[in-house]
Amino acid sequence: MNVETFLFLQEWNMQLLLILICCSIVYVILSWKKGNFFKSVLFFSSMLILYITIGSPLSALGHISFSTHMIQMSIVYFIIPPLLVRSFPKRSSSTKQFTAKPIRIMTMLALILFAVMFFLYHLPITLQYLAVTPTVRRSYQFLLFLLAVVMWWPIIASEAREYFNKQQKQRYTFISSMIIMPACLLFIIYALFDGASNPLASQAATQWCIPASTTQQNSLLPFSINTKLDQWLAGLSMLGIHKMSLHVSSRMDEKVNKSKSSPRSISL
DSSP, rough: OHHHHHHHHHHOHHHHHHHHHHHHHHHHHHHHTOOOOHHHHHHHHHHHHHHHHHHHGGGGGGGGGHHHHHHHHIIIIIIHHHHHHTTTTOOOOOGGGOOHHHHHHHHHHHHHHHHHHHHHHTHHHHHHHTOOOOOHHHHHHHHHHHHHHHHHHHOOOOOOGTTOHHHHHHHHHHHHHHHHHHHHHHHHHHHHOOOOOOOOSSSSHHHSSSSOOOOOGGGGGSSSHHHHHHHHHHHHHHHHHHHHHHHHHHHHHHHHHHHHHHHHHHOO
């Protein structure tokens, strides 16, 4: 079975599509009076990328190899949440009921919890368990996504400056870059020791997305995958995408702040 045939046999996730459509309708209702075109583009872009990544037949490619899996995960947790957070409508002053300290504590806890859960997610023993418990796996992934949205809020949200000064935001960004690194290094360590089998190619894990008639992920590709190199690429890809997303998000927020401080700025 080749990749083209394999993708053709995959189904579109209509339940996810319905959920995303409902979320889009709610977003339009909440932001109708705001009329911010830039935020709307970011929101609908995040919905589209999310559906293509985990709801379309292309999502199956994320379980063919370590590297494609980590690219998929990086898109879901390191690219989509910043876009989504930046698209949130600005709250009115009457809804700002929380002080800065609880907000900072909550976001830091979300960052730590995400880093721990993300690291545990890619341990072979965890993958084996989640592969045979679809309900637990979906709940785990959904919680990871919610935590990702919260942990990106201080970095990219337009309102974060009300709770984080420049030094606190820089410190938070640095901690974020460091605390996610163990999950990236996990795959590089696998490659260095060359003693870990590919959990994504195991019989249990391939049940996530590969039909029962296809027992070997290598049969889907016209070339064999070097597991050691694939693990290197997986760790480096996730690390690079996370660093890039942090850099772009920080620069975007700084650019918006500068434009707002100028007399001829356009509100984003």
